[in-house]
Amino acid sequence: MDRIPVLKMGAFLLVTIQVDMQDRQAMTLQDDLTHMVNAHQSRGVLIDISALDMVDSFMGRMLATIASITSIMDAQTVVVGMQPAVAITLVELGLSLPGVLTALNVEKGMELLRSRLVPSHDDSGDDDADD
């Protein structure tokens, strides 16, 4: 029970973090995630942290690291479901998660990824700003 499952949902991957991760779990998650991004050519990673009441600097750095890795692999990372206390703590820790998009919940995160990755889906697609 020391492995956090990575769920493939179409072009995206979904991870739900429910426990305080240990170092080993975080490493395993990074490995699994990068492996699955590679294997399934995923364009986006959703990390749901709605179950986290609080967060420490380790978890914050882990999120930032995963986002950096997936960004290098051309997959956009969206952290969803962040609770107010977690957001406050992250900023107080100086971890503003550069390069990580955030969304209120998984649905909005999916919408965000779709709008970013499929610009010519339904709109005129005039957004050319990507980071």
Add this chain to the structure above:
Amino acid sequence: MDRIPVLKMGAFLLVTIQVDMQDRQAMTLQDDLTHMVNAHQSRGVLIDISALDMVDSFMGRMLATIASITSIMDAQTVVVGMQPAVAITLVELGLSLPGVLTALNVEKGMELLRSRLVPSHDDSGDDDADD
């Protein structure tokens, strides 16, 4: 950290079980799930248990109970990602999960739900068997 998040994904709800649930957690999950089925008028519930290496009779009964409750509320439950050892144990325990659909992973579970709930999606829609 004693609450298992229920994620809304369109018309469906997704629960990822990663820990051995205690009684209280299971009760909370039932409450959350029924509340969300009611609030969002969800037609399907996906329960991912790919992180479970083993399962006991309590967990098996919990899955069966949740499926019964959501079925009464007109939402189909699909258990996805069941590992071989878990399937063996469930059958050995006499818990064959009546009324619960299963699928290999979340994607196939979603397809299953869509095919059940939207019969006239792309096919001729001649399946009239529902349980």
